[in-house]
Amino acid sequence: xxxxxxRISVTDMHPNLLEITDLxxxxxTEQGVVPAVDGVSLQVKRGGTLGVLGESGCGKSVTGFSILxxxxxxxxxxxxxxxxxxxxxxxxxDLTALDARSEELRQxxxxxxxxxxxxxxxxxxxxxxxxxxxxxxxxYHQDVSKAEAGKIxxxxxDKVRMPQPADVIKQYPHQLSGGMRQRVMIAMALSCEPQxxxxxxxxxxxxxxTEAQILELxxxxxxxLGMAIMFITHDLGVIAEMAEEVAVMYLGKVVEQSDIQSLxxxxxxxxxxxxxxxxxxxxxxxxxxxxAIRGMVPSPRSIPxxxxxxxxxxxxxxxxxxxxxxxxxxxxxxxxxxxxLYEDGGGVNEx
Numbered sequence: 001x002x003x004x005x006x007r008i009s010v011t012d013m014h015p016n017l018l019e020i021t022d023l024x025x026x027x028x029t030e031q032g033v034v035p036a037v038d039g040v041s042l043q044v045k046r047g048g049t050l051g052v053l054g055e056s057g058c059g060k061s062v063t064g065f066s067i068l069x070x071x072x073x074x075x076x077x078x079x080x081x082x083x084x085x086x087x088x089x090x091x092x093x094d095l096t097a098l099d100a101r102s103e104e105l106r107q108x109x110x111x112x113x114x115x116x117x118x119x120x121x122x123x124x125x126x127x128x129x130x131x132x133x134x135x136x137x138x139x140y141h142q143d144v145s146k147a148e149a150g151k152i153x154x155x156x157x158d159k160v161r162m163p164q165p166a167d168v169i170k171q172y173p174h175q176l177s178g179g180m181r182q183r184v185m186i187a188m189a190l191s192c193e194p195q196x197x198x199x200x201x202x203x204x205x206x207x208x209x210t211e212a213q214i215l216e217l218x219x220x221x222x223x224x225l226g227m228a229i230m231f232i233t234h235d236l237g238v239i240a241e242m243a244e245e246v247a248v249m250y251l252g253k254v255v256e257q258s259d260i261q262s263l264x265x266x267x268x269x270x271x272x273x274x275x276x277x278x279x280x281x282x283x284x285x286x287x288x289x290x291x292a293i294r295g296m297v298p299s300p301r302s303i304p305x306x307x308x309x310x311x312x313x314x315x316x317x318x319x320x321x322x323x324x325x326x327x328x329x330x331x332x333x334x335x336x337x338x339x340x341l342y343e344d345g346g347g348v349n350e351x
Contacts, residue, residue, distance in 0.1 A: 014085035014092060017196055017228045018044040018067070023080035025059075025066045034300045036062040036075070038252035041328075043245075044196065046085075049222070049229045051243030051260070053236070053275075057297045059252040060232045061118065064198045067230075068109055069100040086112050086195040111141040114189035115198040120181035124173040130184045131169030134191055141192045156187040160217060179210035186217065193225050200232045215241055236279055240264065248272050251300065251308040254328060258335035268337045270315045307340070315341060 025037040037059045044050045052060045065071050067082055083092040098105045117123035125133060134153040138144065144152065150169070157165035160183040173181055182202060189197060199218065203211040215238065222229055231242050239246055239260070246263045248256040248271065256269040267273045274293045295312040298304060304311055310321035320340050328338040 013046060015046060016043045017046040017085055018042075018230075019081075019083045019085075019092070020063070020067070021081045021083070023063065023066060023082060024078050025062050025071055025075060026078050028074045028076065029301075032301055035252050035303070036300055037066060039080070040249070040252070040254055041080075042247055042254070042257075044228050044230050045245070046195075047222075047226050047228055049231060049242055049244050051239040051246045052230065052232045052249060053234065053239050053246055054249035055234055055297050057251075057300065058249040060234075060249055061200050062252075063249075064115060064200050064230065064232055067095065067198060068113060068115060069095060069098065069105055070115075084108075084113070084196075107141070110137045110189075110194065111192045112194055113196045113198065114192070114194040116182075116185050116189050116200060116202045118201040118204060120178070120185045121173065123185060124181060126173055129170055129172055130176070134169075134184070134188045137188060138191050152191065153187070156191050157183070159190075159221070160184075160187045161213075162187070178206055179214070182206060182210075182214055183217075186214070186221075190221060190225065190227075194227060196228045196230065197222075198230045198232070201234070202231075203233075203235075203238060211238075218242070236275060248275075251298065251303055253308065253338065254336075255309065255338045256336065257328070262332075262335050266335075268331060268335065268342065269309075269339050270313045270341075271309050274312075274314070307338075315339075317341075 020040060020042040023037055023040045024035065027034040027036055040059070040063055042050065052063065054060055062071065066077055071077065077096050080096065082095040084095055085092040095105070124130065131150065131153050134156060135146070135149040138149040138152050139146065154165045154169055157168055162168050162180065162183050168176070168180070176184065185202070203214050206214065218229070219242070229242070231238070233239060243260050246258060246260055247254045248269065250271050256263070256267070256272045263272065267276050277291045278293060293312055298308065298311070304322070306322040306324055307313070307326055310316050313321065317340055326338045326340050326343060328336050329342065330336045331342045
């Protein structure tokens with residue numbers, strides 16, 4: 001099936017491939033409204049890599065699912081815009097304005113925007129061979145025969161360094177190792193050469209050797225295909241390896257955003273600093289235990305008043321942090337933080 005719209009011309013290309021503005025995705029449960037994503041604004045540059053970092057339960061995955069309109073009831077996008085600039089319209093297209101079940105959005109998923117899901121064993125259908133599952137996307141988005149789709153599937157498996165791809169294509173997910181299943185997921189996501197790849201914790205269940213191979217593979221394929229990547233993870237090491245820009249999320253909000261060098265050289269939000277301090281460092285001498293962030297991420301059903309991080313914050317300001325929520329503001333060029341330590345010019349560096 002041919003794509004609905006052709007690619008935009010190079011001269012008219014918007015510098016950002018995706019712009020998320022004040023996105024709000026809430027879940028309406030019997031216990032109350034859960035604001036899983038509560039006012040998130042992000043930009044993914046064309047051909048660049050945005051890392052979305054945070055602990056489990058901070059809204060990273062829901063943000064990714066919202067882009068592709070895969071949030072199911074009782075979840076619902078209640079506000080904001082997701083503007084995609086991959087099609088021929090110069091002004092972009094607001095994906096939140098499309099019906100989640102529309103043919104236009106179905107054409108977009110996989111062909112223009114693809115996603116690698118968090119757990120390949122549950123994301124792959126155990127009743128079908130991996131070849132059939134890769135071919136399904138190819139047949140839907142490309143005007144090719146089944147034989148041609150099979151050939152493309154083998155080529156994609158070969159591209160992701162799958163050993164003996166012609167044999168693997170006939171196997172079922174349970175016959176493959178975790179690393180092989182992850183390679184199948186990557187091959188499936190890239191089979192139609194999307195412009196944007198959303199990678200949701202793609203290396204969480206893998207050993208460190210396989211993880212390094214997968215990350216190297218993704219960088220090589222990104223350079224080859226010229227695609228942008230939105231990399232969702234809780235792992236600071238993976239973020240340092242993959243990302244160019246980073247957004248740190250906590251309880252459905254972006255609390256810090258900057259380029260990767262600035263984030264590691266000068267983390268400003270107390271949450272980001274606490275994440276950095278909890279990493280063991282080679283050669284570091286310590287007589288005590290590894291530092292950890294005290295407490296747990298609160299339930300989204302009972303978010304604290306004021307700054308959501310204040311119950312766990314070492315820099316807590318009484319009668320301020322627990323009363324009102326800080327706003328995300330720029331503290332230096334390209335570096336934004338949501339913290340009262342930097343409000344009204346406090347801590348601002350013009351460099």
